[in-house]
Amino acid sequence: MSQVHNVIIIGGGPAGLTAAIYAARANVGPVIIEGYAAGGQLMITTEVENYPGFPEGIQGPELMQMFRGQAERFGAKLITADVTRVDLSSRPFGVWTDADELRAHSLIISTGASARWLGLDSETRLRGFGVSSCATCDGFFFRDRELVVVGGGDTAMEEALFLARIASKVTVVHRRDEFRASRIMADRVLGHPKIAVRWNAEVQQVIGDGVVDGVEVRDAVTGAVEVIPAAAVFVAIGHDPNTELFVDELDLDPSGYILTDGTRTSVEGVFACGDVQDTVYRQAITAAASGCMAAIDSERWLEAALHQASTSGQHA
Ligand code: NDP
Numbered sequence: 564m565s566q567v568h569n570v571i572i573i574g575g576g577p578a579g580l581t582a583a584i585y586a587a588r589a590n591v592g593p594v595i596i597e598g599y600a601a602g603g604q605l606m607i608t609t610e611v612e613n614y615p616g617f618p619e620g621i622q623g624p625e626l627m628q629m630f631r632g633q634a635e636r637f638g639a640k641l642i643t644a645d646v647t648r649v650d651l652s653s654r655p656f657g658v659w660t661d662a663d664e665l666r667a668h669s670l671i672i673s674t675g676a677s678a679r680w681l682g683l684d685s686e687t688r689l690r691g692f693g694v695s696s697c698a699t700c701d702g703f704f705f706r707d708r709e710l711v712v713v714g715g716g717d718t719a720m721e722e723a724l725f726l727a728r729i730a731s732k733v734t735v736v737h738r739r740d741e742f743r744a745s746r747i748m749a750d751r752v753l754g755h756p757k758i759a760v761r762w763n764a765e766v767q768q769v770i771g772d773g774v775v776d777g778v779e780v781r782d783a784v785t786g787a788v789e790v791i792p793a794a795a796v797f798v799a800i801g802h803d804p805n806t807e808l809f810v811d812e813l814d815l816d817p818s819g820y821i822l823t824d825g826t827r828t829s830v831e832g833v834f835a836c837g838d839v840q841d842t843v844y845r846q847a848i849t850a851a852a853s854g855c856m857a858a859i860d861s862e863r864w865l866e867a868a869l870h871q872a873s874t875s876g877q878h879a
Pocket residue numbers: 613680681713714715716717718719721738739742743744745799800801802843844845846
């Protein structure tokens with residue numbers, strides 16, 4: 564059998580990298596498979612203003628680079644690959660990437676969450692041609708144009724405020740008559756001279772042939788249909804947990820989040836942290852904190868499990 568690692572961490576966002584820092588400093592020798600989209604959602608975030616220790620704010624990618632450097636400094640081994648399969652049915656656990664098969668006594672899952680889409684054919688057809696889920700990545704291409712942001716949460720507010728610096732006008736399209744976003748973010752949007760809000764509007768399709776021309780919305784109250792002209796539409800309607808790998812392996816809640824008790828999952832020796840198991844807070848700081856907890860939990864569990872294995876081996 565190939566080398567059995569003490570702990571493999573799957574996912575390289577704030578949760579996974581924090582787990583790696585703690586596990587490396589505890590001399591556990593963690594291997595972190597960070598995924599090709601390494602760094603997680605902070606890689607597509609602009610200014611992070613609420614991460615303690617950075618009173619002037621910091622760019623998301625820069626913060627993640629610092630996390631990564633800190634993990635490497637203490638000897639965490641980083642593998643940039645996507646995990647394609649796991650086997651949690653017996654220990655040591657199996658983890659497969661395109662190139663490798665790895666084994667570990669313990670796993671920490673920190674695969675995070677991904678942007679949700681509306682599920683319209685026209686949205687899929689025009690993705691990359693004016694339909695986007697990342698204002699930071701794609702806003703630049705639409706300087707001085709009219710843009711639409713779909714959603715009513717903090718992500719939508721953040722995208723709208725960012726795009727208002729670039730666009731001639733931003734319309735936030737929301738399906739209800741009230742934002743879900745925090746008050747401070749909502750107020751910034753509502754008070755912004757370049758941002759309009761279209762309440763009670765359900766997106767029916769994205770209009771355009773090759774490039775986006777606008778968004779067709781239906782008024783949820785009156786049923787009236789109208790087209791809002793836009794050169795691009797930014798979909799910001801929340802996230803889904805990245806748990807496809809674990810559907811048959813771990814207990815998940817009805818939305819697909821990993822069910823945890825602390826950081827323990829339904830399989831002994833497997834821990835989860837960050838957005839993949841957090842339906843409530845979903846912040847970089849809470850992800851990092853739960854990564855720390857998962858590392859400590861797995862380290863304690865490992866110590867007990869390996870001790871038990873060695874003493875039962877002695878008596879065999
Ligand atoms: P949320 O789940 O908070 O909001 C999603 C929004 O999209 C809601 O307004 C929802 O409408 C709407 N929506 C969902 N599905 C659809 C659909 N099919 N069609 C139309 N609209 C839809 O997700 P966010 O990504 O905004 O935020 C996630 C978490 O991250 C939150 O806790 C948020 O506070 C946090 N966050 C914090 C930031 C910060 O502090 N700087 C920045 C970004 C996020 P409805 O309201 O009707 O359900």
